[in-house]
Amino acid sequence: MTGQTWKSPAVIGTGTMGRGIMDMLITAGYQVKAFDNCKKNRISAREWLEERWWKLAEKGKKTLFEVESMQERLMLVDSLQGLSDCDFIIEAVPEDLLLKRNIFHQLDSLTSAETVLATNTSSLSVTSISSKCKHPERVIGLHFFNPVWRLPLVEVVESAHTPLELVQQAMSWLQTMGKEPIHVLDTPGFIVNRVARPFHLEAYRIVGEGLADKNQVDRILRSAGFPMGPFELQDLIGIDINYSASHSVYEGFHYDPRFRPHPEQRALVESGKLGRKSGKGHYIYE
Amino acid sequence: MNEFVLLVGKGKLVEEIDSYLNQQGVKTKTLDQVFPANEVIAVFDLETGLNQEKRQLLQQVETRVTQQTPIFTSVLHRTATEIASWLFYPERLVGFSPLLLPKMTSVEICFPIQSLRPNHKLLSIWKQLGKDVEIVGDQPGLVFARTLALLVNEASFALSEGVAKATDIDLAMQKGLNHPQGPLQWADQVGVHHLYAVLEGLQREYGEDRYRPAPLLRKMMYAQFIGVESEQGFYSYGAQEMRQDPHCFADRPERRSKMLSDA
Incomplete structure (x- = not known):
């Protein structure tokens, strides 16, 4: 794979992250094949992306001609087989280890051993996802951040099998698309999700012990320079999402007390207070 | 009036807070200077407290200021309650977090349990400095x-x-x-x-x-x-x-x- 740049990338899974990744690749000029096992999802992803691009055209950030050719560069396919001739496949399906492992197992036999298989995951082990592959050395993790077009960071994850050359090539390739990749080892939560844990968990403890209220914690941390306090941030990303990230890092470190989730997280999730999306979370939204 | 803040401690943090106070028009003095006790409007003790020096310094401070002078002490390492236990007049001790003090719009403070009814009059210096006071619970590091x-x-x-x-x-x-x-x-x-x-x-x-x-x-x-x-x-x-x-x-x-x- 030395000196190779990839020419025909593909995306599996057309949810929020998949769409962001498709947008990045198409904007960079690639012809992109995309697959999702739900036909409705595929079609709505195309509509959603086209709407986004036309809005950019209205603002004068894209020409009509550019948008038309971007539309042409997106090719939806209706089976995994349709991706067999691609050379860099990025999987972005929901965070379900069995689902991902199964897709990689299938891709392993559908594609040539030269094709790079990347998984977009924030909390699963890349080594574990590639464990059923005959060629796990072509598997790499790419943790993108949402929204992909606004957050340039990508955690490029080296699994137990990934050679350094592949990590470096993937990093240079992402840089050509305006990304700021960092190289991380395949450990629970990588860097961002792991180092951010105390920001959330300690806030629950401080409030739980009655040392401060949620509003105060948010105000104080904003005053110190954080863009948002932990509680308003959780309401934005979803308390359930944050709880499951807490839990997966906790589990990944074999229940190290540093990562222990707080009982209130579960209580909020179970009572349906998930944040902005449910109208109620740490705060109430009209 | 010759009012001033008595600054205790050393290092970069003390220099930063010294120049911040001076910029705000508040004069500062240190323990090695000579001054009358009633001119001290507040004590800012910035010693982190990893060693015994903080205790000795605070006991020295108590001999140089009045019984009512508010003492704001860094609670990065110890609780205000523990620090207050070293003093003759613990009710005037208030914990605070000195990190990023010049930059933050608010200041985090805490009262020791010895001040059974927290005396908010002690906090007037923060009004003078234009800081929003956030009163939080007494644990090392506050928020x-x-x-x-x-x-x-x-x-x-x-x-x-x-x-x-x-x-x-x-x-x-x-x-x-x-x-x-x-x-x-x-x-x-x-x-x-x-x-x-x-x-x-x-x-x-x-x-x-x-x-x-x-x-x-x-x-x-x-x-x-x-x-x-x-x-x-x-x-x-x-x-x-x-x-x-x-x-x-x-x-x-x-x-x-x-x-x-x-x-």
């Missing part, structure tokens, strides 16, 4: 310093495990979560020793392993790698306080597939 200390601790564990190199850890937290600075740079700016003090204080007060300082931080304390102040923290610094070298002494390139280049 911000506690949060930052734990972020830095986790970043230190990840760094010493070789999960990523220092500059990548900092970049990740800035670019991925829009933090104003990466945790390691931030620690170098505010002083690694202050954050270490918070962790050790929390570990002692709660007796919980989650606050255990990373072994790397302990070593940095032995070596006095406390940040910009000593020109060596996670990074090395030159005369102009600029970050000179993206290399961190604790990077472990061999862990990441012998990644030697700075790609």
Whole structure:
């Protein structure tokens, strides 16, 4: 794979992250094949992306001609087989280890051993996802951040099998698309999700012990320079999402007390207070 | 009137707060100067308290000010309650967090349990300085310093495990979560020793392993790698306080597939 740049990338899974990744690749000029096992999802992803691009055209950030050719560069396919001739496949399906492992197992036999298989995951082990592959050395993790077009960071994850050359090539390739990749080892939560844990968990403890209220914690941390306090941030990303990230890092470190989730997280999730999306979370939204 | 704030402690933090107070039109004096007790409007004790010096200094302070003079003491390492127990007149002691004081619009303060009915009149200096007062509970580090200390601790564990190199850890937290600075740079700016003090204080007060300082931080304390102040923290610094070298002494390139280049 030395000196190779990839020419025909593909995306599996057309949810929020998949769409962001498709947008990045198409904007960079690639012809992109995309697959999702739900036909409705595929079609709505195309509509959603086209709407986004036309809005950019209205603002004068894209020409009509550019948008038309971007539309042409997106090719939806209706089976995994349709991706067999691609050379860099990025999987972005929901965070379900069995689902991902199964897709990689299938891709392993559908594609040539030269094709790079990347998984977009924030909390699963890349080594574990590639464990059923005959060629796990072509598997790499790419943790993108949402929204992909606004957050340039990508955690490029080296699994137990990934050679350094592949990590470096993937990093240079992402840089050509305006990304700021960092190289991380395949450990629970990588860097961002792991180092951010105390920001959330300690806030629950401080409030739980009655040392401060949620509003105060948010105000104080904003005053110190954080863009948002932990509680308003959780309401934005979803308390359930944050709880499951807490839990997966906790589990990944074999229940190290540093990562222990707080009982209130579960209580909020179970009572349906998930944040902005449910109208109620740490705060109430009209 | 010749009113002034009595500043106790030493180091970069004291210099920063001294010049901040002077900019706000508040005069400052130190213990080695001569002054009448009734001219002290407040005491700012910025000693972190990792050793016994803080206690001795505060006992000295009590002989130089009136019984009512408010004493604001750094609670980065000890609770206000513990510190108040050293004083003859504990009711006038108030804990506060001095980190980023010049920059933050608010100030975090806490009362010791000895002041059964917190006396809000003690807080008038903060009004004069235009700070919003956030009264929080009495535990080491209060809210911000506690949060930052734990972020830095986790970043230190990840760094010493070789999960990523220092500059990548900092970049990740800035670019991925829009933090104003990466945790390691931030620690170098505010002083690694202050954050270490918070962790050790929390570990002692709660007796919980989650606050255990990373072994790397302990070593940095032995070596006095406390940040910009000593020109060596996670990074090395030159005369102009600029970050000179993206290399961190604790990077472990061999862990990441012998990644030697700075790609």
